[in-house]
Amino acid sequence: MTLERDVLQRLRNAANKVKRSSEDAPATSDHSTKYHEWRSQAEIQSIRDSLLTWYDREFSSGNQRSMPWRIHDTMETSTKSKDQRAYEVWISEVMLQQTQVERVRPYFMKWLQKWPTLLDLANATEEDVRTVWSGLGYYSRATRLLGGAKIVAAIFDGKLPEDTTTLEKQVPGIGRYTAGAVTSIAYGLPCAAVDGNVVRVLARLRAIGGDPKSTVVDKLFWSLASSLISASRPGAFNQALMDLGATICTPRNPGCGRCPVREHCLARTETDNWKSISSDNNSIEDIKTAISSETSNDCTLCPRVFSFESQTPDPSVYPPKQIKTERPVKNFTVIVVERLSEDGFRQVRLHQRKAEGLLAGMWEFGMVELDEGKSTISPKVQRKRKRGGGEVETNSTSAQKGRKKSQASEKLDEDIAIVAVKDVLGLSTISRSHLGAVARSASSALTIESRKHVGTVTHTFSHVVWQMEVEHWKVSGENGDGEHTNDAKWVNIDEIHYTAMGNGMKKAWNLVDAVSEKGNVLSKRKRAGKGANLDNPTGSDE
Known part of the structure; x- marks a missing residue:
C-alpha cells in the first residue's frame, strides 16, 4: 500500500540517521x-x-x-x-x-x-x-x-x-x-x-x-x-x-x-509501524534523539516527527501542542453599593464602561485597580485583605513587608473611598473634603450604613486574569443630581442577571448575594438563640 510504504520509508530514514x-x-x-x-x-x-x-x-x-x-x-x-x-x-x-x-x-x-x-x-x-x-x-x-x-x-x-x-x-x-x-x-x-x-x-x-x-x-x-x-x-x-x-x-x-x-490517516499508520522500526537494532532513546534533533532540507513544515512525551508515539502528537504563556494578573477591589428604594426594593449602583476596549459598553460595579500596570504576582498567590487592615502578601523581607502593607493599606482605603463616593454621588471628580465624611455620611441625604469585605473572586480572560476583592457597602437615602446619569444608574437586584454585565461582575454579585442570604439566616437564628454554630457570614475577619 502506497501510504504505508511512504510512512515506513520516513521512519526508516529517521532511524538510519542514528547510524549516519x-x-x-x-x-x-x-x-x-x-x-x-x-x-x-x-x-x-x-x-x-x-x-x-x-x-x-x-x-x-x-x-x-x-x-x-x-x-x-x-x-x-x-x-x-x-x-x-x-x-x-x-x-x-x-x-x-x-x-x-x-x-x-x-x-x-x-x-x-x-x-x-x-x-x-x-x-x-x-x-x-x-x-x-x-x-x-x-x-x-x-x-x-x-x-x-x-x-x-x-x-x-x-x-x-x-x-x-x-x-x-x-x-x-x-x-x-x-x-x-x-x-x-x-x-x-x-x-x-x-x-x-x-x-x-x-x-x-x-x-x-x-x-x-x-x-x-x-x-x-x-x-x-x-x-x-x-x-x-x-x-x-x-x-x-x-x-x-x-x-x-x-x-x-x-x-x-x-x-x-x-x-x-498518516498519523495512525506511523504509530502502527513504529514498533517494527524501533526494534531494528536501534534503541528508542537513540531514535528519539535523531528524530527530535533533525532538520529537513525538503519539508519546510515539520521540525520533527514526534514530540515523544512517552516512548510510544501516538496520533495525538499532531498537531504540535502550543506553548501557553502565563497570563498577567491584575488586582482590583470591586465595590457593590446597595440601598433600599422608596418602594422597599434592594438596588445596586452600576456604571457603564467606555465604548472601546475590554468589555466595551458593559455595566459593572465600582472598581479600583490596586496595582499600577500589570501585576507580576502569580495567580496562585492570593491577595488577602482584612477589614481596615488592607494586608497584602508579598515576597519581600519582613521589614519590607511591614512597610509595603502599611502603604498598601493607606492607598487601598483611600482609593476605595474615592471610587465609592464617586459611585454613590455620581460625581466626575472628588475633593479631599469628601473623604472625611465617608465613614458616616457622604452627603446630607445619603448615609453609609455599613462596609464589609465579603471575599475574593477570580475571572480569567483570554489574555489577563482579574483577581477581585469584593466589598459590600450598604447606604440609605438618595444622591441628588447623581441619582441617574448617562453612564450610571441604580437597578433592582432582580434585574442584575438581565443586565449587560460581564461574568466577572456577576461572580462578584453572586458572592455578595450569597453572603447576604447567609447573614439573614444568621440574624434569624441569633434572635432565636441558635446562632452559635454558624460560620462567619461575611467571609472576613469581623
Whole structure:
C-alpha cells in the first residue's frame, strides 16, 4: 500500500540517521513536503464518501450532535429560505467562536426569539445585543454582529452575500472560516471552512508537524480542505469534518478505532509501524534523539516527527501542542453599593464602561485597580485583605513587608473611598473634603450604613486574569443630581442577571448575594438563640 510504504520509508530514514551520525555524514531529510499531500484523486474521493456515509449514519441513528442551528441536508421538511439559513448559520458560528456548543445553545435560542431575522437584528440597539449576549463572553462579537446586520440591511437588502470574498470584505466580524461556513452550509457552495477541529483532523490525516498558526502551515490546511470538499454536499461535508474532530479525532485519546477515514490517516499508520522500526537494532532513546534533533532540507513544515512525551508515539502528537504563556494578573477591589428604594426594593449602583476596549459598553460595579500596570504576582498567590487592615502578601523581607502593607493599606482605603463616593454621588471628580465624611455620611441625604469585605473572586480572560476583592457597602437615602446619569444608574437586584454585565461582575454579585442570604439566616437564628454554630457570614475577619 502506497501510504504505508511512504510512512515506513520516513521512519526508516529517521532511524538510519542514528547510524549516519556516528560517521559524521551530512544530515538528510526523512521526508519531503509532498509527504503531506493527498496521494491521488481516488484517495480524496474515498475520504469524501467515507466521511459523508458516517455523517448520514450518525444522523439517522440519532447519534449526531443535536444543535438548534443545524438542519441535515437530507431533510425535506425544512421550509426555511437560504437567506434565513445564512442568518442563523452566521449567528451560530460567531457564538461558537472560542465557546463550547453546550454553552451556546440557550443563547442562540434566546437571540432568535429576540431577533428572528437579520432585519430584526438591524433595528436593535447596542444595549439590546449586549444584554442578550451577557454571560457568553468575548462581547465585541455581539456589537460586530449588530454592525454587520446594519450593513447587510442597508447595502444587500437584508440578505447575506453568497460569495466569500464579499462576506469577508464588507461584513464586520466575518473572516475566512465564517464566510466558508455560511456559503457552504446555507448556500450549498463548495467553500472550505477550516476551524480548530478541522485543523486537528487534517494535521493527523497528513502527519503535519508544523505550527498550525504559521502562515505556510495555515495555507496548507486551507489547500487540503479546499481540494477535499464535496461539490455535491459541501455543507454536510464541512459539518462532518468538524464533527469528526469534535467527537472522534479529539485532542486527547482519539478514538482511532471508530474513525471512518482511519485507512487514510498518516498519523495512525506511523504509530502502527513504529514498533517494527524501533526494534531494528536501534534503541528508542537513540531514535528519539535523531528524530527530535533533525532538520529537513525538503519539508519546510515539520521540525520533527514526534514530540515523544512517552516512548510510544501516538496520533495525538499532531498537531504540535502550543506553548501557553502565563497570563498577567491584575488586582482590583470591586465595590457593590446597595440601598433600599422608596418602594422597599434592594438596588445596586452600576456604571457603564467606555465604548472601546475590554468589555466595551458593559455595566459593572465600582472598581479600583490596586496595582499600577500589570501585576507580576502569580495567580496562585492570593491577595488577602482584612477589614481596615488592607494586608497584602508579598515576597519581600519582613521589614519590607511591614512597610509595603502599611502603604498598601493607606492607598487601598483611600482609593476605595474615592471610587465609592464617586459611585454613590455620581460625581466626575472628588475633593479631599469628601473623604472625611465617608465613614458616616457622604452627603446630607445619603448615609453609609455599613462596609464589609465579603471575599475574593477570580475571572480569567483570554489574555489577563482579574483577581477581585469584593466589598459590600450598604447606604440609605438618595444622591441628588447623581441619582441617574448617562453612564450610571441604580437597578433592582432582580434585574442584575438581565443586565449587560460581564461574568466577572456577576461572580462578584453572586458572592455578595450569597453572603447576604447567609447573614439573614444568621440574624434569624441569633434572635432565636441558635446562632452559635454558624460560620462567619461575611467571609472576613469581623
